[in-house]
Amino acid sequence: MPTNTSRRGLLFGAAALSGGALLAGCTSNESKDEDTGGNEQQVADDKPGKKVTIGFAGPQADHGWLNAINDNAKERAKKYADVTLESTEGSNDTAAQIGQVETLINKKVDVLVILPADGKALTQVGLKAMKAGIPVVNLDRVFASPQAYRCWIGGDNYGMGLSAGQYIGEKLKDKKNARVVELAGLDNLELTKQRSKGFDDALKNYPNIKKVARQAADFTVESGQQKMSQLLQAQKNFDALWNHDDDQGVGALRAIKQAGRDDFLMVGGAGALSAFQAIKADDGVLKATVLYPPTMAASAIDLARALGQGKGVSGMAEFEIPSFVTCYSAVVDKDNVEQYMPTGFK
Incomplete structure (x- = not known):
């Protein structure tokens, strides 16, 4: 590493x-x-x-x-x-x-x-x-x-993914053919693999939900914006996004706003103050974040x-x-x- x-x-x-x-x-x-x-x-x-x-x-x-x-x-x-x-x-x-x-x-x-x-x-x-x-x-x-x-x-990196998947699963459990996407961190890090595995394992309990895309970012605002833009261009229709890191999530939210998208819910990761403030305001796609305290x-x-x-x-x-x-x-x-x-x- x-x-x-x-x-x-x-x-x-x-x-x-x-x-x-x-x-x-x-x-x-x-x-x-x-x-x-x-x-x-x-x-x-x-x-x-x-x-x-x-x-x-x-x-x-x-x-x-x-x-x-x-x-x-x-x-x-x-x-x-x-x-x-x-x-x-x-x-x-x-x-x-x-x-x-x-x-x-x-x-x-x-x-x-x-x-x-x-x-x-x-x-x-x-x-x-x-x-x-x-x-x-x-x-x-x-x-x-x-x-x-x-x-x-x-x-608990595995637990982060598990909690994110369970939250999204419960929100979408009654939606037929629900689609989710994942904005991960660096794929060469074991923690990223653990977070993704926890997320995938949680989604196994919701057969109506399918993960249709995954993009690895870089834990930075810039990478979050760039990779989220790519996801939005490739996926015109999905119901939920899990983003591994609230810092890269700042960039992801910028890309989402620029694209004019508000047709899905987003779950973040780590516990940044900016994420908490957005969740409290409840005026955008970010509805929750999973703590890595x-x-x-x-x-x-x-x-x-x-x-x-x-x-x-x-x-x-x-x-x-x-x-x-x-x-x-x-x-x-x-x-x-x-x-x-x-x-x-x-």
Whole structure:
């Protein structure tokens, strides 16, 4: 996979890893369990505790979602009086990021949160941190070895496609010979294949629906506009569009407006603020978007803090945090868009 400085080098092949669910907004739960002989489970909460220095090595903010990852991590760290965040300058260059992580290891931070520019290339430095006794929270793009991290948290690419397909399926289930098209991302990325597979699997439950066209774009506004124009020219009649990415969706919407088309519904992906605003306005084809939430970076800070303090997660019986946390790909439409509006990225 290329490791250039565009988003394509940072969109992730780690799809739906099964695992525990992180419960946000943890509260104190240090009561004694009579059935376990009075053992106390220490869980992370908002009250100041043991001081923890978290090293954060994130991406270069050259895309809305990536910028939101960095912002979510930094804002979450500010929430805790007992957390010091050592943040590197974001980089999509693997050699530079390896050097940044090694600097954090040499500083002897308590925990590391790493969104690698290239999961395979940074595996060795993840192993180095773990061997040095510094637990690693691997954010979204997974390392090649599970020994390189203590916990993985990330998005569900297959689930994105599944949710999009189910939403469209329910909207079109009573329409005879319904036709849908797909504006995918980069086809050489595993995440794109997973999103398309989830979408196709969902549509299998709706025999009245046929996918009649698919075009791969480039996760940019320009590519979205160009590829959507091609789809519109080739397909004069369809009922729904699923677009994998809200940033390229900005361009897709431009093409749709230029073509004067309003005869289908559109579902986006990721959770951009512009998409939420369009859904709320409800005056165009965009009716929903499927989340790939950048809030996972905030949750990664929560997990890192819990690791540094030797605590578990409220709402779970285990004394330790889970090994895997897969974020749910929720559908945001006009019925719940107000709830998600604060999480939208620019």
